[in-house]
Amino acid sequence: MSFTVPDLRYSFEALEPHIDAETMRIHHDKHHGAYVANLNKALDGTEYASWGPDAIVRDWSKLPEAVKTAARNNGGGHYNHTLLWESMAPGTGGSPSGSLASAIERELGGFESFKGELTKSALGRFGSGWAWLSLGMDKKLVVESTPNQDSPLSENRIPLLGIDVWEHAYYLKYQNRRADYLEAFFKVIDWKEIAKRFEKAMS
Numbered sequence: 001m002s003f004t005v006p007d008l009r010y011s012f013e014a015l016e017p018h019i020d021a022e023t024m025r026i027h028h029d030k031h032h033g034a035y036v037a038n039l040n041k042a043l044d045g046t047e048y049a050s051w052g053p054d055a056i057v058r059d060w061s062k063l064p065e066a067v068k069t070a071a072r073n074n075g076g077g078h079y080n081h082t083l084l085w086e087s088m089a090p091g092t093g094g095s096p097s098g099s100l101a102s103a104i105e106r107e108l109g110g111f112e113s114f115k116g117e118l119t120k121s122a123l124g125r126f127g128s129g130w131a132w133l134s135l136g137m138d139k140k141l142v143v144e145s146t147p148n149q150d151s152p153l154s155e156n157r158i159p160l161l162g163i164d165v166w167e168h169a170y171y172l173k174y175q176n177r178r179a180d181y182l183e184a185f186f187k188v189i190d191w192k193e194i195a196k197r198f199e200k201a202m203s
């Protein structure tokens with residue numbers, strides 16, 4: 001098997017009460033697990049099995065017709081969720097500091113304005129998808145949303161933070177209240193990790 005689901009660096013319970021343990025368990029083991037299983041099924045035995053998840057997400061459109069859709073959806077699912085688990089941690093939340101905070105201030109009108117824009121983008125995504133803070137090729141921050149498991153990476157933007165707005169990410173605890181889930185998600189964002197990603201992407 002070429003692709004595997006990475007272990008969490010915290011327990012399933014660690015993000016309570018904001019993100020409940022049962023959601024984390026099903027989301028990580030079953031949903032992410034299924035993306036990885038389906039990605040392996042599609043790509044095992046092909047030359048693409050040795051590509052990294054980021055290469056698959058960046059270049060899925062260049063793959064053969066027979067595996068293209070599987071690579072897009074399951075490669076995206078694998079890449080996006082790996083990034084998601086690393087974006088959260090217990091005892092975090094708040095807002096970023098350092099150069100990321102300055103960039104948000106300069107380009108997005110400050111943290112509260114950015115938070116509002118990202119929330120609006122997440123609420124506005126009809127059906128399943130993601131809301132993102134990403135970095136464009138011009139090194140400017142972008143707030144955007146993608147459907148399904150599509151990633152800004154396929155459009156040559158580097159995803160810094162992604163919020164999963166598929167119902168499986170929140171339905172057990174928040175049911176139809178996506179706005180409440182988003183408010184809770186902001187309490188578990190590991191801004192140190194996002195800032196690290198930003199600094200790497202800028203260098």
Ligand code: MN3
Pocket residue numbers: 027031081164166168169
């Ligand atoms: Mn998900």
